[in-house]
Amino acid sequence: MNEIFFHERVKKFYIWIKRMSRSHQLQISPDALWHHLAVTWENVNGSYEIFVDGKFRERGEDLAKGTLIIPEGNVVLGNDKDSHVPAGFEARDAFVGNISRVNVWDYVLPRETIELLSQRCGLENGNTVGWRDFKNGSFNGEAFIREPSSCQRVE
Numbered sequence: 597m598n599e600i601f602f603h604e605r606v607k608k609f610y611i612w613i614k615r616m617s618r619s620h621q622l623q624i625s626p627d628a629l630w631h632h633l634a635v636t637w638e639n640v641n642g643s644y645e646i647f648v649d650g651k652f653r654e655r656g657e658d659l660a661k662g663t664l665i666i667p668e669g670n671v672v673l674g675n676d677k678d679s680h681v682p683a684g685f686e687a688r689d690a691f692v693g694n695i696s697r698v699n700v701w702d703y704v705l706p707r708e709t710i711e712l713l714s715q716r717c718g719l720e721n722g723n724t725v726g727w728r729d730f731k732n733g734s735f736n737g738e739a740f741i742r743e744p745s746s747c748q749r750v751e
């Protein structure tokens with residue numbers, strides 16, 4: 597089972613915590629520019645917020661209130677793992693594009709921090725999942741690492 601899962605489909609953005617989900621009418625522009633996505637969630641009230649390019653966009657409450665995220669799992673970028681498929685992944689669900697700087701923190705970052713992170717191509721590393729850790733992971737399908745990323749070249 598997925599502990600935390602985000603995806604976008606038909607201009608809707610979905611947040612899943614375990615088997616509970618919320619969706620919002622939200623699309624990250626499919627243009628040639630980099631966009632910054634941040635999602636916060638806390639389990640006391642189950643409140644969450646979605647930020648695109650550092651700007652607050654949507655919020656909600658009572659999503660998986662009281663739920664604990666089980667540690668030591670796997671992090672998957674660019675697809676979703678299904679139990680009904682032998683290999684776990686389906687090509688039709690694959691993300692097409694570039695992904696950079698995926699980080700997870702075990703606390704809710706302040707809005708000001710999210711805004712700052714969205715404005716630069718930094719070297720921050722989440723305290724739970726850090727972008728640096730992905731380079732040691734396994735890659736499936738047509739996945740390539742580009743270094744430095746085009747994000748870093750902008751600076």
Ligand SMILES: [Ca+2]
Nearest residue numbers: 676678686689
């Ligand atoms: Ca799938």
